[in-house]
Amino acid sequence: MAKEPEKKKEAPPPPRKEPVKGAGTPVVLRDRYQIYPATPLFDFDQPSATAFACTDKRDPGRYLLAYVCKPELPPRVNVLRTLKGQQLAGVIPLLDWGIVEWPLAGRQCLVVIYARPLGGRVMPSLDSEIKPLEEHELVKKIMPQLAQSLKELSERGIPHRAIRPTNLFWMDENCEQMVLGDCVTAPPAYDQPVLFESIEVGMCLPAARGSGSYGYDLYALGVSILILKLGRAPLKGVESESLLRGKIAKGSYSYLVGDERMPLSMIELLRGLLCDDPHERWSVNDLELWSNGRRLSPLQPRQEKRAVRGFAFAGEEYNTCRELAFAMSLNWDKAHVPMIDGSLEVWLRRGIDNKELADVATTAIKNARQAPAADVKLAEELLVTRVLMLLDPLAPIRYKGFSALPLGFGPALAVIMGTKSDPKLFAECLLRDVPHIWFETRPEYDPANSQIDNLFKDLKAYMQQTALGYGLERLLYDLNEALPCQSPLVADSFVVEIGELLPALEQTAKRIDPRTMPMDRHIAAFIACRFDFNVERQITALNAGHQERQIIGILSLLGTVQWKLGPESLPGLASWMGAHLGPVVNGFHSRAKRREMEKELPKLVRAGNLPELFSYVENHDERRRDDEGYLLARAEFAASSQEANEIETGTRRRTDQAMRYGHQAAGMIAMMLALTVISILLLIRFL
Amino acid sequence: MAQKKQVRKVPQGAKPPGKLKVTLGLLILGPPLFFFFLPTWVFLFLSMLPSVVAFVVDRTPYRYAWVSVAGLNLAGVAPYLMKLWFEGHSMSTALKMLSNPFDLIVMIGAAGLGWVLHLSLPPVVGAWLDVTSQRRLTQLRATQRKLLDEWGAEVAQPDSEEAPVSRRR
Numbered sequence: 001m002a003k004e005p006e007k008k009k010e011a012p013p014p015p016r017k018e019p020v021k022g023a024g025t026p027v028v029l030r031d032r033y034q035i036y037p038a039t040p041l042f043d044f045d046q047p048s049a050t051a052f053a054c055t056d057k058r059d060p061g062r063y064l065l066a067y068v069c070k071p072e073l074p075p076r077v078n079v080l081r082t083l084k085g086q087q088l089a090g091v092i093p094l095l096d097w098g099i100v101e102w103p104l105a106g107r108q109c110l111v112v113i114y115a116r117p118l119g120g121r122v123m124p125s126l127d128s129e130i131k132p133l134e135e136h137e138l139v140k141k142i143m144p145q146l147a148q149s150l151k152e153l154s155e156r157g158i159p160h161r162a163i164r165p166t167n168l169f170w171m172d173e174n175c176e177q178m179v180l181g182d183c184v185t186a187p188p189a190y191d192q193p194v195l196f197e198s199i200e201v202g203m204c205l206p207a208a209r210g211s212g213s214y215g216y217d218l219y220a221l222g223v224s225i226l227i228l229k230l231g232r233a234p235l236k237g238v239e240s241e242s243l244l245r246g247k248i249a250k251g252s253y254s255y256l257v258g259d260e261r262m263p264l265s266m267i268e269l270l271r272g273l274l275c276d277d278p279h280e281r282w283s284v285n286d287l288e289l290w291s292n293g294r295r296l297s298p299l300q301p302r303q304e305k306r307a308v309r310g311f312a313f314a315g316e317e318y319n320t321c322r323e324l325a326f327a328m329s330l331n332w333d334k335a336h337v338p339m340i341d342g343s344l345e346v347w348l349r350r351g352i353d354n355k356e357l358a359d360v361a362t363t364a365i366k367n368a369r370q371a372p373a374a375d376v377k378l379a380e381e382l383l384v385t386r387v388l389m390l391l392d393p394l395a396p397i398r399y400k401g402f403s404a405l406p407l408g409f410g411p412a413l414a415v416i417m418g419t420k421s422d423p424k425l426f427a428e429c430l431l432r433d434v435p436h437i438w439f440e441t442r443p444e445y446d447p448a449n450s451q452i453d454n455l456f457k458d459l460k461a462y463m464q465q466t467a468l469g470y471g472l473e474r475l476l477y478d479l480n481e482a483l484p485c486q487s488p489l490v491a492d493s494f495v496v497e498i499g500e501l502l503p504a505l506e507q508t509a510k511r512i513d514p515r516t517m518p519m520d521r522h523i524a525a526f527i528a529c530r531f532d533f534n535v536e537r538q539i540t541a542l543n544a545g546h547q548e549r550q551i552i553g554i555l556s557l558l559g560t561v562q563w564k565l566g567p568e569s570l571p572g573l574a575s576w577m578g579a580h581l582g583p584v585v586n587g588f589h590s591r592a593k594r595r596e597m598e599k600e601l602p603k604l605v606r607a608g609n610l611p612e613l614f615s616y617v618e619n620h621d622e623r624r625r626d627d628e629g630y631l632l633a634r635a636e637f638a639a640s641s642q643e644a645n646e647i648e649t650g651t652r653r654r655t656d657q658a659m660r661y662g663h664q665a666a667g668m669i670a671m672m673l674a675l676t677v678i679s680i681l682l683l684i685r686f687l
Numbered sequence: 688m689a690q691k692k693q694v695r696k697v698p699q700g701a702k703p704p705g706k707l708k709v710t711l712g713l714l715i716l717g718p719p720l721f722f723f724f725l726p727t728w729v730f731l732f733l734s735m736l737p738s739v740v741a742f743v744v745d746r747t748p749y750r751y752a753w754v755s756v757a758g759l760n761l762a763g764v765a766p767y768l769m770k771l772w773f774e775g776h777s778m779s780t781a782l783k784m785l786s787n788p789f790d791l792i793v794m795i796g797a798a799g800l801g802w803v804l805h806l807s808l809p810p811v812v813g814a815w816l817d818v819t820s821q822r823r824l825t826q827l828r829a830t831q832r833k834l835l836d837e838w839g840a841e842v843a844q845p846d847s848e849e850a851p852v853s854r855r856r
Contacts (some may be wrong), residue, residue: 589838589841589842633834634842640827641827643823644828644831654820655813657816658810658815659812660751661812661816662808662811662813663805663808664751665812666751666804667754670754670762670801672758673758673762674761674762677761685773
């Protein structure tokens, strides 16, 4: 997990009277925003993005902030698009974003431009201490602002997922207006420490948390308010696993607040926000009502059923199913032992006294025991997965070292692909239907789960195919609807919509070596996923064994996209495509046809119309004529070869023939002469 | 198993009526005719002996030599045959002509020309066949060059060396 940048453990410096202006040669975004690589703003750095000074050419007096994102992490593009240019109360204004050639990275990077918070960061780092905010300040000033910000975000369907004191800023120099900081430069909750995440989300890999619900934002807000009230983070130095264990054992509120004394109004707020049951946790409305003065009695936590005797596992005793499940997930290799030997079943039946759970677990264990010897290992792994899900239904999908919520699979895969990590566990998880087991073990029916379950079935089918247009790349775009195309051919152009793909390829065509194919696994998967038109035939052609058919497939696929979405002319891409049409032209047997095509193709390439280019090279009538002509020509050549061979090698036969014909001719002539003589003599006699 | 060949049974002693008539006709007319034309038969047999010899000595499978020899032999014999028929059809006339050396030279010489014709025509026909074959060969080579120009070298490859056209689709 990405760590917050190291900061000095001391109170933040007073806000500067004169904010830092940019220096050095700027990088310009959209001919408007000047970003200064030589002027980093360390005070505003994010774990996944570096801050630099920025100015607006149209308003030079305005102080701006540019976040340069890490290229390997997928930004939240749909959120970027929604927030761009919006003035949301309590949220740092996102002015613009785009791709620039970033000299410090030596490549193109995504840059997000924000208005610079003049009051600086509320808390420099989680290790630092700040002056605790007073109750009345929190209740009267801060909470209404933050409640409003969450309301604004929820109205737009955007969970923030990066609420923590180090991502809260004072927008004004007088530190009156607190705003939520950046939430777009990394996948949802990717940079959130486990402290700020509810138990089930904290169990997930950072990249696999998913955008989730507003409940997760409210939980993070609760922890942030607690820290602002205390002026320091509780449980400093406690490891993530210990934090989760503590939260599970004592409940988030009790564990985080500990022995600290809280005002009554804050107790109600924090108990509501830090409630571990997602269904009982406060909603944005509850928070707004509280901010407006509604006061209720604080929520009382519901304790999980404790066992009459603990269950010994990996050297420790556990008294609740959730604690045990978490411990087993951390000791995956040993977890199957108490399941197979029956001790877990006995504990569930007698210790926890939950016969239903014991019965379901027993069935799963029996099924695993009946597995063939060759599949024992696999059966045990799936058994552990299933039993952990039964023991802790709120927990995420856990399989060996992989742990994700259903909606976190997309960001997780994006990070795996972006960082070029090993996708083995991810793929194994899908191929072994682990998400389906998770949906099977839900205690309550949820129609939305069926939809997601079906989606996972489709994804499994896609992943089992290794051809272009399928595989992990297809999953990547199916699971991340706003993820830009990751193909190196268009990576610089940040192609999110299918309509942006061809213009991006047109730009690429101007600078790329034409020998490179204008198609790869990412582009094929991107089109197959994002193009709202049936392109199965074209995808099939892409994977044909014959090079000529593959090129036709590429041309057909790109041509279909141009035909449906434009633009009308793509001379660069057509030229790029034309450079690969050699095998297609050579696919025609007729040399005359080839010469004609070589003459005609440059004209079509200049026109830049891929559908026309495709119709020209893939003319079925011409193909049929060519094939038929070729077959006839082959037959004619073979016949003439045979005849010529016979002539060349048939001297003896010809001699025999000549002898026979000569003798026949001699006989004929002799007989004709005889008849002629007789006829003349008879005529002489009778005339 | 081979089926028994169905044979139409002809009653014993019965003969086809046409054949009977011919046999009867020959038995009745044959002897008078033979004796009436006896000078002709003797003359033809002796004057056409070179043709008989040609038939006997020709060992080729199709035996065309006697046709050539007999044709010209007959052409040489024909004037004397006319003389026999129209100037006195008698055995003495026939024998007189057969004993005349000049007449014999004409008749046998004609048969000799038949041999010459028989032996000289095959080389001529052979030469003619060679010429036409060479012309045909030139035509075929020209056609092949044209096919190669139009369809490329693969048109000359045997079927086994290239995938069928249908497989490329």
